[in-house]
Amino acid sequence: MTDPLAGLPGYALRRAANAMMAELGERLVGESLRVSDATVLILVGAKGRPTASRIGQTLDIRRANMVPLLDRLEAAGLIAREPIDRKSLAIVLTPAGETKLRRVRGIVAAFERELIERVPAEHRDHLLPALDALWRGAEGAQSAQ
Amino acid sequence: MTDPLAGLPGYALRRAANAMMAELGERLVGESLRVSDATVLILVGAKGRPTASRIGQTLDIRRANMVPLLDRLEAAGLIAREPIDRKSLAIVLTPAGETKLRRVRGIVAAFERELIERVPAEHRDHLLPALDALWRGAEGAQSAQ
DNA sequence: TATTGTTATACTCTATAACTATA
DNA sequence: TATAGTTATAGAGTATAACAATA
Numbered sequence: 620m621t622d623p624l625a626g627l628p629g630y631a632l633r634r635a636a637n638a639m640m641a642e643l644g645e646r647l648v649g650e651s652l653r654v655s656d657a658t659v660l661i662l663v664g665a666k667g668r669p670t671a672s673r674i675g676q677t678l679d680i681r682r683a684n685m686v687p688l689l690d691r692l693e694a695a696g697l698i699a700r701e702p703i704d705r706k707s708l709a710i711v712l713t714p715a716g717e718t719k720l721r722r723v724r725g726i727v728a729a730f731e732r733e734l735i736e737r738v739p740a741e742h743r744d745h746l747l748p749a750l751d752a753l754w755r756g757a758e759g760a761q762s763a764q
Numbered sequence: 765m766t767d768p769l770a771g772l773p774g775y776a777l778r779r780a781a782n783a784m785m786a787e788l789g790e791r792l793v794g795e796s797l798r799v800s801d802a803t804v805l806i807l808v809g810a811k812g813r814p815t816a817s818r819i820g821q822t823l824d825i826r827r828a829n830m831v832p833l834l835d836r837l838e839a840a841g842l843i844a845r846e847p848i849d850r851k852s853l854a855i856v857l858t859p860a861g862e863t864k865l866r867r868v869r870g871i872v873a874a875f876e877r878e879l880i881e882r883v884p885a886e887h888r889d890h891l892l893p894a895l896d897a898l899w900r901g902a903e904g905a906q907s908a909q
Numbered sequence: 910t911a912t913t914g915t916t917a918t919a920c921t922c923t924a925t926a927a928c929t930a931t932a
Numbered sequence: 933t934a935t936a937g938t939t940a941t942a943g944a945g946t947a948t949a950a951c952a953a954t955a
Contacts, residue, residue, distance in 0.1 A: 798921080798922095800921095800922085825922095825923090826923070826924065826925090828923095828924080828925080828926095829922075829923065829924080849931080849932075850930080850931060850932090851930070851931040851932060852931090852932085
């Protein structure tokens, strides 16, 4: 069945993102991680002791939804919550979390490399700038957190 | 907080798609339609009397998930299920569905126009081919329906 | 007064398994 | 034997409201 929607950039964007998420998800099942788990691990590994709120602000995940996500990572022994003061908690990687992060970085880097290789060479360098414009250009229309 | 993931095409793809879906969803609340509802309406309007299964194959929606979606459109008086034989049902637009489709087409066309205008001119023509390559290039990795 | 972490809750999307009836 | 429609169910993701404690 020919798809009359195939010429619409918004539709192609959704289909491409869905396919990408499904494939990355499959590559992470071996690590018992969801895509959002891996994203948080990478962010925590790159940043110094962020709070859950700051992670959520960066990744566009609501505070309330960070709780079960971090509970899961903590239960897996990958992160710990360390008091900053009597109100805030710093999210830090455990040694097991550091080891896991190294594996995750490898999986993600290989995946991103394969992704970009699927794009015909003449379009390749345009993808990230175009996606960035769509992402950040949607600001006014996006609901605030 | 600087986002160390911002340079990854896969991450940018997800963020762009999420922002796009949220914005299109907002534009469709006035029509009391979800994005997937609008997508099905457009597809049915372009194709002659498809079955639910064929719609699902085209849009990558499982048969089982088509049922409540079509129930909703039928309850809203926008589509009808007409017997093809004693096993299959053709999905057709009602007169109200045709009217609604005209409005939806206008909303979607305006949105797609704005989307593409947000992309800097030098990258604009590369977006759709790049997304198509990512979408269709994921085939082998995608789970079959 | 604003922010952090949290609980509870609900809605959407998506996925699987299984059943009936029919091609 | 394969396909169409359906039911039931479960897992994710995401959203809001509200609360206590603290900055």
